[in-house]
Amino acid sequence: MSMKQYEFWFVVGSQFLYGPEVLDTVAARAAEMTDALNASGNLPCRLVYKVTAKTNKEISDVVRDANHDPACAGLVTWCHTFSPSKMWINGLAALQKPWCHFATQYNRDIPNDEIDMDFMNLNQAAHGDREHGFIGARLRAPRKVIAGFWRDEAVQKRLGSWMRAAVGAAFSKELKVMRFGDNMREVAVTEGDKVEVQAKLGWQVNTWPVGQLVETMDAVTDAEIDALMDEYRAQYDFATDDLDTVRYQAREEIAMKKMLDAEGCMAFSNTFQDLYGMRQLPGLASQHLMAQGYGYGGEGDWKVAAMTAVLKAMSEGQTGGTAFMEDYTYHLEPGNEYSLGAHMLEVCPSVAAARPRIEVHPLGIGDREPPARLVFEGHEGSAIVVSLIDMGGRLRLICQDIECVKPIMEMPNLPVARVMWRAMPDLATGVECWITAGGAHHTVLSYDVTAEQMRDWARMMDIEFVHITKDTTLEALEHDLFLSDLAWKLK
Numbered sequence: 001m002s003m004k005q006y007e008f009w010f011v012v013g014s015q016f017l018y019g020p021e022v023l024d025t026v027a028a029r030a031a032e033m034t035d036a037l038n039a040s041g042n043l044p045c046r047l048v049y050k051v052t053a054k055t056n057k058e059i060s061d062v063v064r065d066a067n068h069d070p071a072c073a074g075l076v077t078w079c080h081t082f083s084p085s086k087m088w089i090n091g092l093a094a095l096q097k098p099w100c101h102f103a104t105q106y107n108r109d110i111p112n113d114e115i116d117m118d119f120m121n122l123n124q125a126a127h128g129d130r131e132h133g134f135i136g137a138r139l140r141a142p143r144k145v146i147a148g149f150w151r152d153e154a155v156q157k158r159l160g161s162w163m164r165a166a167v168g169a170a171f172s173k174e175l176k177v178m179r180f181g182d183n184m185r186e187v188a189v190t191e192g193d194k195v196e197v198q199a200k201l202g203w204q205v206n207t208w209p210v211g212q213l214v215e216t217m218d219a220v221t222d223a224e225i226d227a228l229m230d231e232y233r234a235q236y237d238f239a240t241d242d243l244d245t246v247r248y249q250a251r252e253e254i255a256m257k258k259m260l261d262a263e264g265c266m267a268f269s270n271t272f273q274d275l276y277g278m279r280q281l282p283g284l285a286s287q288h289l290m291a292q293g294y295g296y297g298g299e300g301d302w303k304v305a306a307m308t309a310v311l312k313a314m315s316e317g318q319t320g321g322t323a324f325m326e327d328y329t330y331h332l333e334p335g336n337e338y339s340l341g342a343h344m345l346e347v348c349p350s351v352a353a354a355r356p357r358i359e360v361h362p363l364g365i366g367d368r369e370p371p372a373r374l375v376f377e378g379h380e381g382s383a384i385v386v387s388l389i390d391m392g393g394r395l396r397l398i399c400q401d402i403e404c405v406k407p408i409m410e411m412p413n414l415p416v417a418r419v420m421w422r423a424m425p426d427l428a429t430g431v432e433c434w435i436t437a438g439g440a441h442h443t444v445l446s447y448d449v450t451a452e453q454m455r456d457w458a459r460m461m462d463i464e465f466v467h468i469t470k471d472t473t474l475e476a477l478e479h480d481l482f483l484s485d486l487a488w489k490l491k
């Protein structure tokens with residue numbers, strides 16, 4: 001399902017105490033607010049006003065329907081009036097979808113002349129939402145709390161941002177990952193518990209033989225390759241005359257896409273150690289698939305492949321870009337420190353600053369023919385890098401804020417796509433924090449998805465979240481990791 005096909009249900013809490021007139025007013029205002037939020041352009045998905053709930057049954061009914069409706073990606077609740085929260089316990093205990101408590105208020109200002117006890121009885125979200133907040137805390141229910149005036153653009157955008165995280169959760173629950181071959185031999189961080197990941201995140205991670213991919217490649221027609229070559233020409237510059245090599249990448253891409261689509265997989269991994277029967281490691285092929293929304297992970301790294309797909313789903317329709325990435329090497333000049341991210345081939349062109357070039361160069365690793373790949377620089381801007389690791393018994397999501405820059409040198413002999421950035425809080429501290437937390441060398445780099453969205457997503461998936469920011473110190477991080485380790489062992 002695409003972003004626009006998901007909807008969120010608006011459930012407003014109240015009770016019978018105030019009489020039908022107040023309840024009618026609450027319902028009318030809830031519908032008005034829903035229409036205005038949908039018309040604002042700040043929500044990526046439709047908000048649907050469902051009910052002004054006054055009983056345990058009404059709440060349990062709407063939660064049951066939300067749980068069973070694949071189009072419903074989450075619940076947004078609010079208490080215009082006071083809604084005694086014992087009536088919410090059964091519903092919230094059964095809720096299986098992400099929940100946002102929207103602590104807003106119909107009126108922006110206190111009306112000086114008009115305010116009397118009738119006004120107070122109708123407009124009491126300030127304490128209605130606290131009763132609602134208590135039951136969320138008491139039930140230890142994972143939830144997002146967003147406070148502010150519903151017509152305020154910044155508040156609407158925060159709600160929209162949370163919706164994207166919730167779509168990431170819905171996407172995750174359905175995600176299938178295709179592994180071509182196993183993980184690179186002896187590597188630890190790309191391993192993981194596929195049963196735990198499926199139970200927690202929903203990912204179905206399975207293997208298909210490289211031989212089947214080769215058979216599928218053999219069946220690709222020249223006409224299919226011609227059509228994809230036209231697409232390459234429309235989007236990329238050809239900085240090579242070796243069209244046979246580019247056509248071979250097209251053959252690989254078409255075959256991989258056929259296998260992915262036949263199984264409904266939105267992410268895939270492969271490894272240069274298992275290319276039996278293939279002439280080239282897929283480079284351009286994997287890059288162009290990523291540009292279409294598929295997640296990719298090198299060296300059999302199915303976790304980063306899946307995370308790339310999840311972040312791409314969360315940022316659908318946005319234009320900053322999201323890519324599979326690897327920390328490669330540092331520039332340690334004092335006062336001018338940078339990380340250089342790249343991969344042996346496969347960085348997604350969605351992060352390119354300018355039109356990518358197709359080039360053909362030898363690959364020192366993997367014992368195959370020189371592959372075609374896209375070469376480009378990443379653009380400037382604030383971004384995050386994200387790594388999901390398996391701590392044994394639980395998953396940890398590590399997110400670091402970074403500031404991407406135009407690479408400070410041209411690196412004319414570097415034959416791969418590259419992104420250069422300043423890691424927060426500074427390179428040395430950032431590296432110390434990342435390594436202390438156990439973050440992988442592979443990451444997802446995104447200019448679109450925010451750290452707050454990753455925090456929201458981690459809460460929805462019930463996994464640990466570690467955030468390295470401009471304010472992070474190693475001492476505080478170590479303390480948090482120590483306490484977190486204890487807490488997650490008890491959980």
Ligand code: MN
Pocket residue numbers: 298299326343344442
């Ligand atoms: Mn790698």
